[in-house]
Amino acid sequence: xxxxxxxxxPMSCLLRGLLERCFxxxxxxxxxESNAQERYTRNLLFSAACDLLLLAVLRVHPSVHxxxxxxxxxPNVSASALYDKLKGVETGVSxxxxxxxxxxxxxxxxxxGVRREPWLPGHAVRILDGxxxxxxxxxxxxxxxxGGAALPGKSLVAADPQRGLLADVFPCGGGHAQGRSLxxxxxxxVQAGELWIADRNFCTRGxxxxxxxxxxxxxxxxxxxxxxxxxxxxGDAVETGDGQRVREQAIEVEGRRYxxxxxxxxxxxxxxxxxxxxxxxxxxxxGATAVAAPYRKRWTLETAFQRLEKHLESEINTLACxxxxxxxxxxxxxxxxxxxxxxxxxxxxxxxxVSQTVSAY
Numbered sequence: 001x002x003x004x005x006x007x008x009x010p011m012s013c014l015l016r017g018l019l020e021r022c023f024x025x026x027x028x029x030x031x032x033e034s035n036a037q038e039r040y041t042r043n044l045l046f047s048a049a050c051d052l053l054l055l056a057v058l059r060v061h062p063s064v065h066x067x068x069x070x071x072x073x074x075p076n077v078s079a080s081a082l083y084d085k086l087k088g089v090e091t092g093v094s095x096x097x098x099x100x101x102x103x104x105x106x107x108x109x110x111x112x113g114v115r116r117e118p119w120l121p122g123h124a125v126r127i128l129d130g131x132x133x134x135x136x137x138x139x140x141x142x143x144x145x146x147g148g149a150a151l152p153g154k155s156l157v158a159a160d161p162q163r164g165l166l167a168d169v170f171p172c173g174g175g176h177a178q179g180r181s182l183x184x185x186x187x188x189x190v191q192a193g194e195l196w197i198a199d200r201n202f203c204t205r206g207x208x209x210x211x212x213x214x215x216x217x218x219x220x221x222x223x224x225x226x227x228x229x230x231x232x233x234x235g236d237a238v239e240t241g242d243g244q245r246v247r248e249q250a251i252e253v254e255g256r257r258y259x260x261x262x263x264x265x266x267x268x269x270x271x272x273x274x275x276x277x278x279x280x281x282x283x284x285x286x287g288a289t290a291v292a293a294p295y296r297k298r299w300t301l302e303t304a305f306q307r308l309e310k311h312l313e314s315e316i317n318t319l320a321c322x323x324x325x326x327x328x329x330x331x332x333x334x335x336x337x338x339x340x341x342x343x344x345x346x347x348x349x350x351x352x353x354v355s356q357t358v359s360a361y
Contacts (some may be wrong), residue, residue: 014345017154018108018338022101023054034050035096039169046093048075053324057313057331059351061125064316074113086320091171094323094330098169099290101334105341106163114348119161119287122196123217125169127159127301128186128198130179134315134324137138150349152325157333158189159301165339166304166333183207190214195282197298202226203279205254218279219295228253228279234262238289242266248288256281263292307360308332329332 006013021027025047045179052075055067066087068079075082099148130142132154155171156179170185180200187207190196192215200221211218222228231250238246243266251260265275278295308314319325323348343355 005187010349011342011346015338018105018341021111021182022104022334022338023050025051028097030095030098031229032093036090037092040184043075043084044075044081046089049082049089052082053086053328054331054335057328058314058335063318065318078283083321083324086319086324086327089323089327091326093186094327095169095171096165098330102160102165102167102337105337106160106165107180108166109163109165109341109344112345114164116164116342119297120282120290123193123195124160124191125195126195126351127161127296127298128156128202128239129159129301129305129328130154130156130201131299131305133329152320153322153329154179155326157188157301157305159304160188160299161297164344165337169330169333171326171330172202173326179249180204180207184208187211187214188218194293195219196316197295199298208256208258208281209254217267217282219278219282219291221295222277222279225255228258230259231257235288237264240289242291242294246288246292248291251279253279259284259288259291260294261291263289263296272340304336310337311360 025045029045030046030052036046038087051229052067052071053064055061061067061070064082065079067184068082100327115258133152153171153173155169156175157166158168158170159165160167168189170182172182183202183204183206190211194216195218196211196216198221200223203220203226205224205226208218208220229252231252235247240246245264247258247262247264249262251258258279258281259281260277263274263278264274268274269276276290276295280291282291305319314329314334314337315323316328319328343358346358347353348356
């Protein structure tokens with residue numbers, strides 16, 4: 001029967017299998033036991049709460065409460081007990097779910113044999129960007145007399161563009177916190193030889209130095225407030241095939257030598273800038289145009305955020321508690337990765353890649 005279904009409905013069977021693999025009750029409860037500091041289950045298992053929230057994230061039901069009411073075989077607990085469980089899920093558990101399933105899906109993708117052109121041969125690339133959850137409804141009593149709605153949290157997300165997966169997340173329950181405050185958690189995961197690409201908000205002396213200390217490389221747009229010294233004049237501009245001009249200059253930051261690569265697009269950016277200046281400590285054997293190419297594709301992570309918001313319920317504004325809202329966001333990250341693996345499977349089954357022509361909806 002399973003073989004017959006796989007032949008008739010391969011995509012449906014693939015998605016069902018991936019969902020069951022990533023969200024099996026045994027896996028979720030084991031992950032909770034391994035990562036939770038406060039292991040309090042009583043009458044409601046972590047896997048049962050995750051199952052109900054996932055129904056809202058995947059838009060099977062319009063809200064968590066609707067999912068709770070619609071499940072005849074659901075947990076025999078009150079709705080308030082369910083919400084208490086969700087708001088108690090620690091951010092470390094949510095992050096571990098994304099990290100562990102991403103590794104699993106990356107291994108599965110490798111077994112499919114679908115290869116992408118490397119962004120920079122010889123280096124594992126990571127794109128780092130922040131995401132701030134939209135303001136939640138004023139459901140908490142403390143918020144009802146306040147004019148503005150509270151921000152339930154924000155997070156940094158690290159993408160693996162080579163595999164098309166969101167590899168890691170660094171959540172924070174402070175909606176007004178600076179994304180830079182989470183960089184110490186990012187540095188703890190950095191591996192030697194990796195290339196980390198990020199916007200100027202993350203271009204700090206501490207992050208640059210942390211990458212260097214771990215044997216990794218940075219490709220970060222220079223922040224105007226970062227003190228640096230020019231070591232040489234600008235080199236000659238090189239024309240690229242898409243009408244852009246690229247040149248570089250040697251600079252010094254905190255006693256370390258970097259290259260400032262200036263990318264001059266054919267027209268102004270959406271912010272009105274006529275040039276973009278990422279800095280990198282990649283070896284000089286990697287030319288300026290080879291350095292500029294991966295940075296210009298940094299927007300792929302922003303596209304992933306847009307798809308999360310448009311096609312999944314990644315920001316459930318009825319979950320006013322930060323831990324619950326961030327848990328829902330992390331479930332959406334896992335669902336997005338499953339979708340990306342399904343697209344990779346489609347590419348592998350066709351003579352030519354088709355994922356770029358398939359509607360994301």
